[in-house]
Amino acid sequence: MATLAIGDIQGCFDSFRRLLDICHFDPARDRLWLVGDLVNRGPKSLKTLRLIKSLGSAAQIVLGNHDLYLLMVAEGGAKYRGKDDTLQGILDAKDREELLDWLRHQPLCYTEGNYCMVHAGLLPQWSAIQARELS
Numbered sequence: 451m452a453t454l455a456i457g458d459i460q461g462c463f464d465s466f467r468r469l470l471d472i473c474h475f476d477p478a479r480d481r482l483w484l485v486g487d488l489v490n491r492g493p494k495s496l497k498t499l500r501l502i503k504s505l506g507s508a509a510q511i512v513l514g515n516h517d518l519y520l521l522m523v524a525e526g527g528a529k530y531r532g533k534d535d536t537l538q539g540i541l542d543a544k545d546r547e548e549l550l551d552w553l554r555h556q557p558l559c560y561t562e563g564n565y566c567m568v569h570a571g572l573l574p575q576w577s578a579i580q581a582r583e584l585s
Contacts, residue, residue, distance in 0.1 A: 451479055451480060451481070452473070452475075452479075452480045452481070453480070453481045453482075453483060454473055454475060454480065454481070454482050454483065455482075455483040455484075455485060455567070456469065456482065456483070456484055456485065457484070457485030457486060457487065457514075457569070458485070458486070458487040458514070459484065459487065459488050459489075459492070459498055459502075460487050460488070460489065460490055460491040460492045460495075460516060461488075461489050461490055461491055461492030461493065461494055461495030461498050461536050462491075462492035462493075462494070462498070463492065463493075463494035463497045463498045463501065464494065465492075466498060466501075467501070477505050477506070477508035477509075478508075480508065481508055481509070481510065482502075482505065482508060482509040482510065483510050483511075483560075483567055484502060484509055484510070484511040484512070485511075485512060485514070485567060485568075485569055486511070486512050486513055486514020486515070486516075486517060486568075486569030486570070487514035487515065487516040487517060487569065488502055488511065488514070488516070488517055489516055489517060489520055489536070489537060489540065490516035490519065490520065490535055490536055490537055491516070491534065491535075491536060492536060493536055494536075494539075495520075495536045495537055495539060495540055496539035496540045496543055496549075499540060499549050499553070500545075500549070503549060503552050510560055510562075510567070511556050511560075512556065512557055512558055512559060512560050512567050512568055512569055512585075513553070513556050513557070513558050513569065514569035514570070515569065515570070517553060517556075519537075520537050520540060520550075520553070521550065521553060521554060523537060523541070524540075524541060524546075524550050557582075557585050558581075558585035559572075559578075559581040559582045559584075559585035560582070561578050561579070561581075561582050566578035566581065566582075568581060568585075
């Protein structure tokens with residue numbers, strides 16, 4: 451069993467898929483820790499999000515700023531910039547609500563044993579336990 455930690459996939463589905471293949475990732479045996487920014491910037495955000503969701507418990511994720519931006523745009527709480535964003539496929543998808551609901555339920559912080567996973571760091575005043583509770 452291997453645990454792989456990968457950050458900032460940002461919708462780069464083809465590169466992500468190649469990386470999983472190179473690492474011989476097997477969701478029945480291995481685990482992925484995905485360190486936020488699953489979507490945006492790369493050309494295949496929708497395909498990336500669907501793959502990660504399909505991995506179920508083999509993938510543990512925390513949300514990054516691009517993931518939060520997607521949720522804010524979807525709820526009308528942020529303006530869609532469009533120009534450099536690659537979120538439209540998700541926003542137009544038939545399974546949009548299912549994907550967004552799944553994403554909404556992902557943590558900002560995940561701890562396991564002596565490990566703590568967050569996207570962009572913790573305030574030095576916070577312990578991992580405090581961060582997990584606040585997330």
